[in-house]
Amino acid sequence: MHVLSIDRSIIDAIVAHARRDHPDEACGVVAGPVGSDTPTRHIPMDNAARSMTFYEFDSMEHLRVWREMDDRDEEPVVIYHSHTATEAYPSxxxxxxxxxxxxxxxxxxxxxxxxxxxxxxxxxxxxxTEEPVRVVEAGVDPHAVQSYMFGQSPATVDYECSGR
Amino acid sequence: MAIEVRIPTILRSYTGGAKVVDGTGDTLADLLTDLDSRHGGLRGRLITDAGTLHRFVNVYVNDEDVRFLGALDAKLSDGDSVTILPAVAGGAFGFAAAAAISSHSISSQSAAAAVARDAVAAR
Structure with a gap:
């Protein structure tokens, strides 16, 4: 089964972006080394649609960011966006x-x-296909990963798969 | 010399997995016809039944979006680099709007399949 492992600092930055653009939808990418399945570089993108119900990358920013990833041997490991009035499930x-x-x-x-x-x-x-999100706390020895499966997180949010 | 064309992951099934292919043509329309002769089906994912470029596929000649260069009439020269990227888009849009839009999406076949599956599941 797939799992998304992602640093707490990146999740925090994505949430901050989504809050900043609320009630419009926010969108962006987290790049990572090709084949690593590890998101390492957060790239907030403009929502060219500037809409509460739709997002679309600006075409020129899209090209620039995808070229940059190519040059750095990265790929889009995570593509994120916000829903501002509905659940976090793909429409x-x-x-x-x-x-x-x-x-x-x-x-x-x-x-x-x-x-x-x-x-x-x-x-x-x-x-x-839904997958669990595993948040990795920064500054912890990666070989002794202290991570939270969602639902066990100290935050009040329930991130666990609903099994849909 | 030829025109280098960068193929996005989702369309590499048409190019035998190749990330970059070569083609020829004086315009984008000619180039896509040329590519389709070797990579059958590729053109149909980029062009609508009405013969226009899909709204939600981005095509660039060098650093320019072809929408600003005449779309399918965009002029090409040997040595140009063409990049194809499916638009990254979505959102909490309603069903009717999504259905209307999906006919313009590069992934529209999968969208139609998903809708059909949901319809079956709902019974």
Whole structure:
């Protein structure tokens, strides 16, 4: 089973971006070395649609960021966006546009003012598969990973797979 | 000399997994016809039944979005580099809107499949 392992600092930055752009949807990428499945470089993107119900990368920023990843031997490990009034589950629109079969599609819901719902999915050929999100605390020896499966996290948010 | 074309992951099934292929043509339309002769089906993922470039596929000639260069009429020269990227888009849009849009999406076949599956599951 796939799992998204991601640093706490990156999750925090994604949530901050989503809160900043609320009630519009926020979107972005976390790049990582090709083949590593490890998201390391957070790249907030402009939502060219500037909409509460739709997001779209700006086409020129998209090209620039994808070239930059190519030059650095990186790939889009995580593609994220926020839903600002609904749950963090891929809409039909999300499924129809999902064009990066290797990416983790991370959704953040900011509909609740005090807590965020954060969930991750694979979307391949129109099939949505939820996966657990494992947040890795920074500064901890990676060989003695202190991580939280969601649901055991000290935060009030329940990140665990719903089994849908 | 030829025109170098960068193929996104989702379309590499048409190029035998190749990330970069070569093609020829005086315009983007000609180039896509040329590519389709060797990579059958590729053109159909980029161009609508009405014969226009899909709204949600981005094509660039060197550093320019072809929408600003005449779209399919964009002029090409030997040595140009063409990059194809499926738009990264989505959102909490409603079903009707998504269905309308999916016909313009590069992944529209998968979208139609997902909708059909949901319809079966709902019974």
């Amino acid at each position: 039909r629109t999300d499924v129809s546009f999902a064009g990066e079969p290797g990416a983790h599609y991370l959704l953040v819901s900011t509909r609740e003012p005090d807590s965020e719902e954060i969930r991750s999915f694979r979307i391949v050929d129109g099939v949505v």
